[in-house]
Amino acid sequence: MASPKVSRRVSGVDAARGIALFGMMSTHIFPLYIAGTADASWVALVFSGKASALFAVVAGLGLALLTGGNRIHHRAVLSMDRRGIAARAVVIMVIGLMLGGLETNIAIILFHYGVLFLLALPFVSLPFRQLVWWAAGWLLLSPVAAYMLRPWIAGTVNPPSLGGNPRWETLLEPATLFADITVTGYYPALQWLSYILIGMAIGRLPLRDLRVQLGLVVSGAALAAAAKLVSGYLLGPLGGLTALLQTPEGSRYPLEAMMSVSLTGVDQSGSWWWLAVSAPHSGSPLDLLHTGGTSAFVIGLCLLATRRYESVLLPLSGPGAMTLTLYTIHIWTMSVVDAQEPPPDPSLVYWGQVLVFVVLGILFLRINARGPLELLTSGASRAARSGLNS
Template sequence: MHTKSAPRRLTGIDAARGVALFGMMSTHILPLYAPGTIEATWTALLFSGRASGLFAVVAGIGLALLTGGRSPHRDRLLAADRTGIAVRAVIIALIGLVLGGVETNIAIILFHYGVLFLLALPFTGLRVRPLAVWAAGWVLLAPVAAHLLRPVVTGTVVPPSLGGNPLFEHFLVPQTLAADVFLTGYYPVLQWLGFLLVGMVIGRLDLSRLGVQAGLLAAGVVAAVGARLVSAQLLGPGGGLAALVATPEGSRYPLEAMLDVGLTGVDQSGSWWWLAVSAPHSGTTLDLVHVAGSAAAVVALCLLLTRRFPSALLPLSAPGAMTLTLYSLHVCVMSWTDQLVPLPDPLQLFWLQAVAAVAIGILFQRVHSRGPLELLTSGAANAAREGRAEVRR
C-alpha cells in the first residue's frame, strides 16, 4: 500500500512545481500592468510573488522528503543527506551565476535558491512540531529584522545592491553581494528562508492521507485570505496607507496600484507601516503568510486532484519534474526574443513556451529520463551522499 501512495504524492508535488514554473514564466513574459494604465493585469493578480514563493515552498517539501519525510533521518544517514543537499545547492547556485551572465530582464532565482538550500541544512533533522515552531517564528520575526537591518546596510555598504543578477565577478565585492542576497535584492534570503521552512513542515506531514490534504487546503486558504484581510484593515481603516503615501518614498510611486503587483524597487524604510502591507515581494510577515498559504493550498489541491489518477495533471506534473532545465531554457529563450525587432506578441510567446515545456516534459517522462540539469544535480548529489555514507561506515 505504501509503495502505491508515494508516486501519487510526488506527482501532485510535481504538478505544484509545474504551476510555479508556468506562473513565473507568465510574469516574465506577460505585462503586469494593463497597457497605458496602472491597473494590475490578471497575470499580476494571480502570479506576481505567488509563483516564485510556491517554487520555494515546494523546494522545502522536497528537502523534507529527501531527508525522510514523516520520520526525519538521523546520525550517519542525515549527515549523508546533508552532504548531498549541499552539493545540489552549490550546483544550482553555479547554474544561477552562469544564467546571470545572460542578457535578460528576468530576476533569476537560482543563486538564491542554492543559498536557501544551504541555510536550510540545520533544520533537516527536525520533526514536524519543532520545525513548525521555527517556521512560524521565522515568518513572524525575519521581516522585522530585515526592516531594522536594511537602513543600516544601505548606509554602510556601497553600493547596497547589485542592480542585477548575481555574477561570478560579484564575489570580488562580497559585502555588496551579501547585502543584495540577504536583504536588498529581489529575493531577500533572510525572509525567503521562511518559505522553505513552511515547505519542510508540509513535507513532514503524511501527504498521502486525504484528511491531511483537505486540512492543508483549508489552512492554506485561511492563511492566504486572512493575511490579505488583516493588511486591508491595517492599511484602510487603520490609516496605514495614508501614512505610507505621506512618506518621501511612498509619495514617489502610485503606491495603491503597486500593492497588487509588487513593491520591487521601493525603499521600505522610514515607517513601521511598511510591515502592514501584503504586496508581492514586500517581504513582510503578511506577505509571507499570504504567499505560503497560497502555496499550501495549491500543493493540497494538486495532491487531491492526483489522488486517484496520478496522471490527471500531466501537463503540469511532467514539466514540473524538470523545472531546473525548463526554467534555464526559458531564461535563454527570453534573452534571445528580447533582442528581436519587432518584439513578439507576449501572449503568443507565452503559449509557445508553455506548450513546448509540456511537450518536452512529457517526452522525457515517456523515455523514463530526467532533464539534463536534473541528471547533473541529482547525479552529483547522490554520488556525494553515497561517498559520505561510505566514509562514515
C-alpha cells in the same frame, strides 16, 4: 553506508512545481499592468509573488522528502543527506551565476535558491511540530530584522545591492553580494527562508493522507485570506496607507497601484507601517503569510487531484519533474526574445514555450528519464553523499 531507497515521486508535488514554473514564466512574459492604466493585469493578480513563493515552498517540501518525509532519516543518513543537499546547492548556484551573465530583465532565482538550500541544512533533522514553530517565528521576525538592517546596510555597504542578477564578477564584491542575497535583493534569503521552512513542515506530513490534503487546502486558503483582511484593516481603518503615502517612497511611486503587483524597487524604510502591507515581493509578515497560504492551498489541491485524476495533471507534473532544466531553457529563450525588434507577441512566446515544455516533460516522464540538469545535480549529490564513505 548505503543511501536509503528513494520513494516514488509524489506527482501532486511535481504538479504544484509545474504550476510554479508556468506562473513565473507568465510574469516574465506578460505585462503586469493593463496597458494605459495603473490597474494590475490578471497575470499580476494571480501569479505575481505567488508563483515564486510556491516554487520556494515546494523546494522546502522537496528537502523534507529527500530527508525521509514524515519518517525522518536516522542521524548517520541525515549527515549524508546534508552533504548531498549542499552539493545540489552549489551546482544550482553555479547555474544561476552562468544565467546571470545573459542579457535579460528577469530576476533569476537560482543563485538564491541554492543559498536557501544551504540555509536549510540545520533544519533538516526537525520534525513537523518544531518546523511549524520555526516557520511561524521566522515569518514574523525576519521581516522585522530586515526592516532594521536595511538602513544600516545602506549606510555601510557601497553599493548596498547588486541592481541585477548575481554574475561571476559579483563574487569580487562579497559585501554587496551578501547584502543583496540576504536582505536588499529581489529574493531576500532572510525572509525567503520562511518559505523553505513552511515547505519542509508540509513535507513532514503524510502527504497521501486525505485529511492532510484537505487540511492544506482549508488552512492555506484561510491563512491567505486572513493575511489580506488584516493588511486591509491595518492600512485602511487604522491609517497605515495614509502614513506610507507621506513617506519619500510613498510620494515617489504610485504606491496604491503597486500594492497589487509588486513593491520591488521600493525602499521600505522610515515607517513601521511597511510591515503591515501584503503586497507581492514586499517581504512583510503578511506577504509571507499570504503567499505561504496560497502555496499550501495549491499543493493541497494538486495532491487531492492526483487521487483520481493523476493522468490529467501530466501537463503539469511532467514539466514539474524537470523544472531546473526547463527554467534554464526559459531564461535563455527570453534573453533571445528580449533582443528582438519589434518584440514578438507575448502570447505566442508564452504558449509556445509551455507547449514545448509540456511535451518534453511528458516525454521524459514516459521514458523514465530525468532532465539533463536534474541528472547533473543528482549526480553531484550522490558523489557528495558517498564521498566520505568510499
